Amino acid sequence: MLKVAQPDRPDALTWVFLGLGLLLLPVGLYLALSAPPDVNQGYLARIMYLHVPGAWLGYLAFFVTFLYSLLYLFRQDPRHDRVALASAEIGLVFMGLALVTGMLWARPTWGVYWTWEPRLTTTAILFAVYVGYFLLRGAIEDPELRRKAAAAVGILGFINVPISYMSVKWWRSLHQTQSIDLTTGKIHMDPAMLQALLFNLFVFTLLYLGFVRFRSLLAALEARKEEA
Amino acid sequence: MRAKYLIGLGVILGALAYLIFGGLGQNLVYFLTPSEYLQDQGRYQNRPVRLGGLVKQGTVHYDKDKLELRFILTDGVAEVPVVHKGTPPGMFKEGQGVVVEGRFQEGIFRGTNLLVKHSEAYQAPKAGWTPEEVRKLIEEAK
Numbered sequence: 126m127l128k129v130a131q132p133d134r135p136d137a138l139t140w141v142f143l144g145l146g147l148l149l150l151p152v153g154l155y156l157a158l159s160a161p162p163d164v165n166q167g168y169l170a171r172i173m174y175l176h177v178p179g180a181w182l183g184y185l186a187f188f189v190t191f192l193y194s195l196l197y198l199f200r201q202d203p204r205h206d207r208v209a210l211a212s213a214e215i216g217l218v219f220m221g222l223a224l225v226t227g228m229l230w231a232r233p234t235w236g237v238y239w240t241w242e243p244r245l246t247t248t249a250i251l252f253a254v255y256v257g258y259f260l261l262r263g264a265i266e267d268p269e270l271r272r273k274a275a276a277a278v279g280i281l282g283f284i285n286v287p288i289s290y291m292s293v294k295w296w297r298s299l300h301q302t303q304s305i306d307l308t309t310g311k312i313h314m315d316p317a318m319l320q321a322l323l324f325n326l327f328v329f330t331l332l333y334l335g336f337v338r339f340r341s342l343l344a345a346l347e348a349r350k351e352e353a
Numbered sequence: 354m355r356a357k358y359l360i361g362l363g364v365i366l367g368a369l370a371y372l373i374f375g376g377l378g379q380n381l382v383y384f385l386t387p388s389e390y391l392q393d394q395g396r397y398q399n400r401p402v403r404l405g406g407l408v409k410q411g412t413v414h415y416d417k418d419k420l421e422l423r424f425i426l427t428d429g430v431a432e433v434p435v436v437h438k439g440t441p442p443g444m445f446k447e448g449q450g451v452v453v454e455g456r457f458q459e460g461i462f463r464g465t466n467l468l469v470k471h472s473e474a475y476q477a478p479k480a481g482w483t484p485e486e487v488r489k490l491i492e493e494a495k
Binding site: 157161162163165166170175203233234235236237240241242243268281296297298299302303304313314315317318 | 442
């Protein structure tokens with residue numbers, strides 16, 4: 126994810142991720158809209174094809190922030206901090222997407238937009254922690270102290286990701302448990318729906334890889350301008 | 354320098370883990386089951402609570418004129434009669450898991466908010482479910 130020299134333009138791999146992601150996005154949409162409805166929820170279940178990839182990217186992006194924050198603390202290389210920053214920003218956007226689509230899904234199925242049940246509460250805390258990450262970055266003038274403090278939040282804040290993911294199993298909740306359960310490997314989904322969901326997860330992941338490389342480069346250009 | 358960071362991290366992670374797996378878990382209860390409520394009635398008297406369970410088969414009565422929904426909430430052991438003002442949500446049906454917010458008054462649970470739980474399993478309908486059929490279903494429900 127990192128380059129030794131600092132180029133002015135995104136490299137070929139970044140363009141491949143972005144191009145492929147944007148190209149396949151309509152295909153994902155087509156698959157989502159042609160997937161069969163659910164027996165109980167009808168066509169409402171299709172919000173899933175946006176909601177689940179959004180949440181997945183949030184978790185993934187915060188994990189990358191965690192990883193690069195650790196790297197930064199050990200190596201003290203500002204490039205690692207820039208990747209952590211880029212990933213946290215993208216994670217916040219996609220976690221926000223998951224929260225909004227989740228609310229739109231909750232109203233017609235559960236009956237309310239929001240309720241303080243464990244999955245929603247832990248995810249709201251997760252979201253707030255990464256909002257705090259950017260508040261902190263904005264509040265500290267000294268670049269080195271800023272990077273260190275941000276790395277600490279990037280590492281400690283990540284604990285919320287497994288808590289949010291496992292919340293539906295650890296506590297009594299209104300939110301259903303995982304349909305693709307990574308802890309047991311069980312899948313409770315029609316094959317046609319699973320196909321559409323996995324494809325959208327793949328497309329979103331491609332986009333994430335493109336975004337994070339692009340945003341890291343922007344951060345590098347910003348830093349260079351600041352120094353000059 | 355590194356050892357200092359690691360020890361600090363360890364202490365904080367340990368504290369968080371203790372909070373999560375230890376005491377905190379016991380206090381984070383989103384809803385009570387009817388049996389839990391009945392066992393400890395004194396504690397919840399005149400306090401708003403959430404009750405969660407299944408809508409008992411054959412107990413749903415909806416008065417369209419008064420907008421009053423009555424049903425019995427069960428967890429398989431204990432049962433609680435529920436009265437809820439308002440229309441039933443779209444996915445409300447007999448045998449469905451629900452969470453009701455409200456409080457007890459004279460042995461009846463008066464709900465102010467009715468939430469419907471749905472399962473994590475997604476299945477395609479056996480046959481049909483073309484857009485026309487869905488439209489028909491929606492129109493019939495009106």
